[in-house]
Amino acid sequence: MAVIAAPATAAPSSGPVIAEVYGGGGNSGATLTNDFVELATVGTAPASLDGLSVQYLPGSPSPSSRWQSTTLKGSVEPGGSYLVAQAKGSGGTVALPEADAVGSISMAAGSGTVALVAGTTPLTCLTAADCAADSRIVDLVGYGSAVVRETRPAPSASNTTSVARAALTDTDDNSADFAAGDPTPVNAAGEEPGGGAPEPTDARIHDVQGTTRLSPLTGETVRVPGIVTATRAFGSARGFWLQDPEPDDDPRTSEGIFVFTGSSTPSVAPGDAVTATGRVAEYYPASGAQSLTQLTGATWTVESRGNAVPEPRAVTEDTLPGELAPQPGGNIEGLPLEPEKYSLDFWEAHEGELVSVTDVRAVSRSTDYNELYVTTKPDQNPSARGGAVYLGYDRPNTGIVKIESLIPFSQRPFPQANTGDTLAGVTSGPVEYDSFGGYTLMANVLGEVKDNGLEREVTRKQRAGExxxxxxxxxxxxxxxxxxxxxxxxxxxxxxxxxxxxxxxxxxxxxxxxxxxxxxxxxxxxxxxxxxxxxxxxxxxxxxxxxxxxxxxxxxxxxxxxxxxxxxxxxxxxxxxxxxxxxxxxxxxxxxxxxxxxxxxxxxxxxxxxxxxxxxxxxxxxxxxxxxxxxxxxxxxxxxxxxxxxxxxxxxxxxxxxxxxxxxxxxxxxxxxxxxxxxxxxxxxxxxxxxxxxxxxxxxxxxxxxxxxxxxxxxxxxxxxxxxxxxxxxxxxxxxxxxxxxxxxxxxxxxxxxxxxxxxxxxxxxxxxxxxxxxxxxx
CATH class of the missing domain: 3.60.10.10 (Endonuclease/exonuclease/phosphatase)
Structure with missing residues (x-):
C-alpha cells in the first residue's frame, strides 16, 4: 500500500498565529532592509508569547536541513501585532519599526516554512506529515513550493512581496488563509515603517518607467493618469494595466504599467480613465529574473468610462532586433535601453503596454500551465516540424514570445495547440515579465488555433544484423x-x-x-x-x-x-x-x-x-x-x-x-x-x-x-x-x-x-x- 504524506495540520488556532511572513528584506529591488515575521492573535484576550519561538525551515529541506529558532517574550494583544525582525540584507532603504523580538534568520524570499512553536528547542521534522504529528507547533505557514505546509501552501512571495492573512482566520489551509501582497510590518506599538503615508508626486507613466530596467522613482509614491487596457481578475496577483494615451517621444520609455491589487479584484474595466496613486516597486518573480515595474498599495479614482483604448503595437517579423541583449558580463539593469538593437530591451521599453501579433506559428505545445510560445520570426532557425531550433548560446531565437490568457477559463478554455500550429487572427494584450519564459503577452484578445496536422513519427524496424x-x-x-x-x-x-x-x-x-x-x-x-x-x-x-x-x-x-x-x-x-x-x-x-x-x-x-x-x-x-x-x-x-x-x-x-x-x-x-x-x-x-x-x-x-x-x-x-x-x-x-x-x-x-x-x-x-x-x- 502506498504511504501518502499528510499535510501539516492541527486544530485551527484560537490564540496566537502567524499573520505575515517576508523573506526578501535587503534583497535586490527590496525597499525594506530586513526579513520579518509578524504575529497576531485570533482570540479575544492577550496571548502570551513567553517561552514560544518563531522557527524557519527552507522550502525544500534536505536530510541535513535544520530548523532555526528565535525566542519570543511578551504578548500580543487582540487587534494588535507583534513584530519579529530577522536577518538584514545588503540592500533596501527603509528600516523596520522597532521590533518586539529580534532574530538573525535569513529567510528565502520565494519559498520556505515558518512555525510558531511552544518552546525554543529547534524542531526536527522535515516533512509535512512529521510536522503535523509534532504537538509543539502552534501555527505553521509554508509558502511558495514549501514541502512543509498546512493543507496547501500559501502563494510564493518575492523580494518585494510578503504572504499575509487576509483576515485573522485560521482554517489550517495556508493557501486559503494567506495572500501575496506588499509587506506591511507593524509592531506592538502600532508603528509602521517611515511613519505616515507620504504625499504623492504627480507623474506620467513614462516618468515612472524611465529609460533603464529600473524605475527612477522606485520607493516613491506617485499619482499617474491613464486608460485601463486590461484587468487580471483571478489568482493572487490581481490588478489592472494603465496606459498613457499621450506618449512622449522617447522610444525607451514605456507608456504602460501594472497596478497591483493583491488578491482583491479591481473594480475597473478597459476604457476607464483612471488616476492611480501608489508606491513604485520593482517586483522580481525569481532570483536572476528581470523585474516588473508596478504600483503597489494603490488607490484610484475613475474619472470617466467608455474611452477609446490605445491601439496595440503590432509586433511583426521585422519588429524585434536579432540580438538578445547587451553582454557586459553582469547585471544589465542600469544600462540605458536600446530597443532598436536588443530584443529584451524592446520588450522592456514596452512593458505594460498593449501589443499584438497576427497569424503566428506556435513553436511549443500548449503547456500544462496554460502557456503557448509563438514566433514572430518564422524564418529564424525553423525546425523541420514547425518549431524554433536552439543552435548555440550566440544564436538566440529572439522572435519567440509567450502567450498567456487574461480571459477566465470558464468563459474560454485556453487553446490546445501542437508545435507548428497557427494561432490565427489577432492576439493582443499587455506585456508582462515572468520568470518562466520571460516577456509575455497577457492576452485579453486571443486568436484561434489552426491545426496544421503535426503527426507523431515512426522509425523503421532494425534489420536482422542491426x-x-x-x-x-x-x-x-x-x-x-x-x-x-x-x-x-x-x-x-x-x-x-x-x-x-x-x-x-x-x-x-x-x-x-x-x-x-x-x-x-x-x-x-x-x-x-x-x-x-x-x-x-x-x-x-x-x-x-x-x-x-x-x-x-x-x-x-x-x-x-x-x-x-x-x-x-x-x-x-x-x-x-x-x-x-x-x-x-x-x-x-x-x-x-x-x-x-x-x-x-x-x-x-x-x-x-x-x-x-x-x-x-x-x-x-x-x-x-x-x-x-x-x-x-x-x-x-x-x-x-x-x-x-x-x-x-x-x-x-x-x-x-x-x-x-x-x-x-x-x-x-x-x-x-x-x-x-x-x-x-x-x-x-x-x-x-x-x-x-x-x-x-x-x-x-x-x-x-x-x-x-x-x-x-x-x-x-x-x-x-x-x-x-x-x-x-x-x-x-x-x-x-x-x-x-x-x-x-x-x-x-x-x-x-x-x-x-x-x-x-x-x-x-x-x-x-x-x-x-x-x-x-x-x-
Missing part, C-alpha cells in the same frame, strides 16, 4: 501512475520506436514514487514490471530489465521518488551478461582479458562514490552480447539545469551554475569510456541518456573524441528532442565509439511537440552493426 539501441526519459514513471501513462509509453516503444533491442530508461522511480518521501522504499521492480507488461499488451516483446536500486534519497529528482536509470532488453535478440556484485555503492571496473574489455560487474554503477554524482543519478554500465559481439551500453541522467540563470534574465550572459557539476560528471564518464577503449580500442560503446545539456555545451565537448555525438550528424533543423521556453533543443544524447558499422540514428518526435504527451522528452534510437564491417560481410 542492433537497435534506444534511450527514453519516461518522466518520473512509478508503479502508482495511471495505467494510461504506462500504455502511452509502451505504444511509443512498440509502434514509434519499432521495439528496439535495448532501451536505456531515465526517470524510473521507486514503487510508490514521490508519494513515499521518508518510507525507505527504493525498489522499482513493480514499476518496471508494469512497464514490461504494458509493452507486451501493446504488441511488443517481453523485455527483461536490469537496474540497481539507489540509496534512499541520494539521487535527486522528486523527493521520495528515488529516481534512477535502467535497461530494457529483448532476450530473443540480445543477451545480457550478468556479473554479480553490483549495488548502489560498488563501482564497476574495466577488466582486460584476452585482449578484450569486459566489466567487473554487470550491471554496475560508474564511480558512484565520486562527489560529481552528489544528489544526482549515477551512470549504469551494462555488458550485452549480440551475434557473438560484445556491446557496452552506459545509461545516464546528468544533473539538471535547475538553478541556472534564465537566458532572459538580468545577468548577461547568464551564469550557468549547474554546468559545473555536469562538467565533472562528463569527466568521470569520459574516464570510464577511455578505460574501455584502452582495454580494447575496437570496443563497441554506446553512451546514452538525458545528459541535460546542449550539443554545443562544454559538457558534451568533454565526451567528444573517443565518442561521436550522433545529434551532430543530423541537419540543424532536426537537432532537437525537447522543447523549453519555445526553443526546440537537445538534452538527450546518444554517443557511439568508432567500431560499429552502418550507424543509423534517429530522434523520434512523439512527445515534446504535442499538447498530449506521455513524456516531455522524445526518445532516440541508433541502429548499427557491432564490431566493424569485416564481421558482417556475410550477412
Amino acid at each position: 542492433l537497435a539501441v534506444a534511450t527514453y526519459n519516461v518522466e518520473n514513471l512509478s508503479a502508482v501512475d495511471d495505467q494510461a501513462k504506462f500504455d502511452a509509453l509502451a505504444r511509443g516503444v512498440v509502434e514509434n520506436l519499432a521495439a528496439p533491442d535495448i532501451v536505456t530508461l531515465e526517470e524510473i522511480q521507486d514503487n510508490n514514487g514521490a508519494e513515499g518521501v521518508e518510507d525507505g522504499v527504493v525498489a522499482a521492480d513493480r514499476t518496471l514490471d508494469r512497464f514490461v507488461d504494458a509493452i507486451v499488451a501493446a504488441g511488443g516483446p517481453r523485455y527483461e530489465w536490469r537496474q540497481i536500486d539507489p540509496q534512499d534519497r541520494t539521487d535527486g529528482g522528486e523527493p521520495g521518488g528515488n529516481i534512477r536509470v535502467g535497461f530494457l532488453f529483448n532476450p530473443k535478440r540480445v543477451s545480457f551478461v550478468d556479473r554479480p556484485g553490483g549495488d548502489a555503492t560498488t563501482p564497476v571496473e574495466v577488466v582486460r582479458k584476452a585482449g578484450k574489455a569486459r566489466l567487473s560487474i554487470s550491471p554496475g554503477r560508474v564511480d558512484p562514490g565520486n562527489d560529481a554524482w552528489e544528489d544526482s543519478r549515477k551512470p549504469l554500465a551494462g555488458e550485452f552480447r549480440f551475434h557473438g559481439r560484445t556491446v557496452f551500453v552506459v545509461a545516464n541522467h546528468f544533473a539538471s539545469k535547475g538553478g541556472d540563470q534564465p537566458t532572459h534574465g538580468v545577468n548577461q550572459p547568464p551564469v550557468r551554475g549547474s554546468e559545473v557539476q555536469r562538467l565533472r560528471q562528463a569527466e568521470v564518464l569520459r574516464g570510464f569510456v577511455d578505460e574501455l577503449l584502452a582495454a580494447d580500442r575496437g570496443a563497441n560503446v554506446v553512451v546514452a541518456g538525458d545528459l541535460n545539456d546542449f550539443q554545443f555545451s562544454p559538457t558534451i565537448g568533454k565526451l567528444r573524441g573517443p565518442l561521436e555525438v550522433l545529434v551532430d550528424t543530423l541537419p540543424e533543423r532536426e537537432r532537437y528532442g525537447y522543447v523549453f521556453d519555445g526553443n526546440s533543443q537537445v538534452l538527450d544524447h546518444m554517443l557511439i565509439s568508432r567500431a560499429p558499422y552502418g550507424v543509423d540514428y534517429d530522434v523520434v518526435h512523439i512527445n515534446a511537440e504535442f499538447a498530449e504527451q506521455a513524456s516531455d522528452h522524445d526518445p532516440q534510437v541508433v541502429r548499427f552493426r557491432p564490431g566493424g564491417w569485416w564481421s558482417w560481410w556475410w550477412l
Whole structure:
C-alpha cells in the first residue's frame, strides 16, 4: 500500500498565529532592509508569547536541513501585532519599526516554512506529515513550493512581496488563509515603517518607467493618469494595466504599467480613465529574473468610462532586433535601453503596454500551465516540424514570445495547440515579465488555433544484423501512475520506436514514487514490471530489465521518488551478461582479458562514490552480447539545469551554475569510456541518456573524441528532442565509439511537440552493426 504524506495540520488556532511572513528584506529591488515575521492573535484576550519561538525551515529541506529558532517574550494583544525582525540584507532603504523580538534568520524570499512553536528547542521534522504529528507547533505557514505546509501552501512571495492573512482566520489551509501582497510590518506599538503615508508626486507613466530596467522613482509614491487596457481578475496577483494615451517621444520609455491589487479584484474595466496613486516597486518573480515595474498599495479614482483604448503595437517579423541583449558580463539593469538593437530591451521599453501579433506559428505545445510560445520570426532557425531550433548560446531565437490568457477559463478554455500550429487572427494584450519564459503577452484578445496536422513519427524496424539501441526519459514513471501513462509509453516503444533491442530508461522511480518521501522504499521492480507488461499488451516483446536500486534519497529528482536509470532488453535478440556484485555503492571496473574489455560487474554503477554524482543519478554500465559481439551500453541522467540563470534574465550572459557539476560528471564518464577503449580500442560503446545539456555545451565537448555525438550528424533543423521556453533543443544524447558499422540514428518526435504527451522528452534510437564491417560481410 502506498504511504501518502499528510499535510501539516492541527486544530485551527484560537490564540496566537502567524499573520505575515517576508523573506526578501535587503534583497535586490527590496525597499525594506530586513526579513520579518509578524504575529497576531485570533482570540479575544492577550496571548502570551513567553517561552514560544518563531522557527524557519527552507522550502525544500534536505536530510541535513535544520530548523532555526528565535525566542519570543511578551504578548500580543487582540487587534494588535507583534513584530519579529530577522536577518538584514545588503540592500533596501527603509528600516523596520522597532521590533518586539529580534532574530538573525535569513529567510528565502520565494519559498520556505515558518512555525510558531511552544518552546525554543529547534524542531526536527522535515516533512509535512512529521510536522503535523509534532504537538509543539502552534501555527505553521509554508509558502511558495514549501514541502512543509498546512493543507496547501500559501502563494510564493518575492523580494518585494510578503504572504499575509487576509483576515485573522485560521482554517489550517495556508493557501486559503494567506495572500501575496506588499509587506506591511507593524509592531506592538502600532508603528509602521517611515511613519505616515507620504504625499504623492504627480507623474506620467513614462516618468515612472524611465529609460533603464529600473524605475527612477522606485520607493516613491506617485499619482499617474491613464486608460485601463486590461484587468487580471483571478489568482493572487490581481490588478489592472494603465496606459498613457499621450506618449512622449522617447522610444525607451514605456507608456504602460501594472497596478497591483493583491488578491482583491479591481473594480475597473478597459476604457476607464483612471488616476492611480501608489508606491513604485520593482517586483522580481525569481532570483536572476528581470523585474516588473508596478504600483503597489494603490488607490484610484475613475474619472470617466467608455474611452477609446490605445491601439496595440503590432509586433511583426521585422519588429524585434536579432540580438538578445547587451553582454557586459553582469547585471544589465542600469544600462540605458536600446530597443532598436536588443530584443529584451524592446520588450522592456514596452512593458505594460498593449501589443499584438497576427497569424503566428506556435513553436511549443500548449503547456500544462496554460502557456503557448509563438514566433514572430518564422524564418529564424525553423525546425523541420514547425518549431524554433536552439543552435548555440550566440544564436538566440529572439522572435519567440509567450502567450498567456487574461480571459477566465470558464468563459474560454485556453487553446490546445501542437508545435507548428497557427494561432490565427489577432492576439493582443499587455506585456508582462515572468520568470518562466520571460516577456509575455497577457492576452485579453486571443486568436484561434489552426491545426496544421503535426503527426507523431515512426522509425523503421532494425534489420536482422542491426542492433537497435534506444534511450527514453519516461518522466518520473512509478508503479502508482495511471495505467494510461504506462500504455502511452509502451505504444511509443512498440509502434514509434519499432521495439528496439535495448532501451536505456531515465526517470524510473521507486514503487510508490514521490508519494513515499521518508518510507525507505527504493525498489522499482513493480514499476518496471508494469512497464514490461504494458509493452507486451501493446504488441511488443517481453523485455527483461536490469537496474540497481539507489540509496534512499541520494539521487535527486522528486523527493521520495528515488529516481534512477535502467535497461530494457529483448532476450530473443540480445543477451545480457550478468556479473554479480553490483549495488548502489560498488563501482564497476574495466577488466582486460584476452585482449578484450569486459566489466567487473554487470550491471554496475560508474564511480558512484565520486562527489560529481552528489544528489544526482549515477551512470549504469551494462555488458550485452549480440551475434557473438560484445556491446557496452552506459545509461545516464546528468544533473539538471535547475538553478541556472534564465537566458532572459538580468545577468548577461547568464551564469550557468549547474554546468559545473555536469562538467565533472562528463569527466568521470569520459574516464570510464577511455578505460574501455584502452582495454580494447575496437570496443563497441554506446553512451546514452538525458545528459541535460546542449550539443554545443562544454559538457558534451568533454565526451567528444573517443565518442561521436550522433545529434551532430543530423541537419540543424532536426537537432532537437525537447522543447523549453519555445526553443526546440537537445538534452538527450546518444554517443557511439568508432567500431560499429552502418550507424543509423534517429530522434523520434512523439512527445515534446504535442499538447498530449506521455513524456516531455522524445526518445532516440541508433541502429548499427557491432564490431566493424569485416564481421558482417556475410550477412
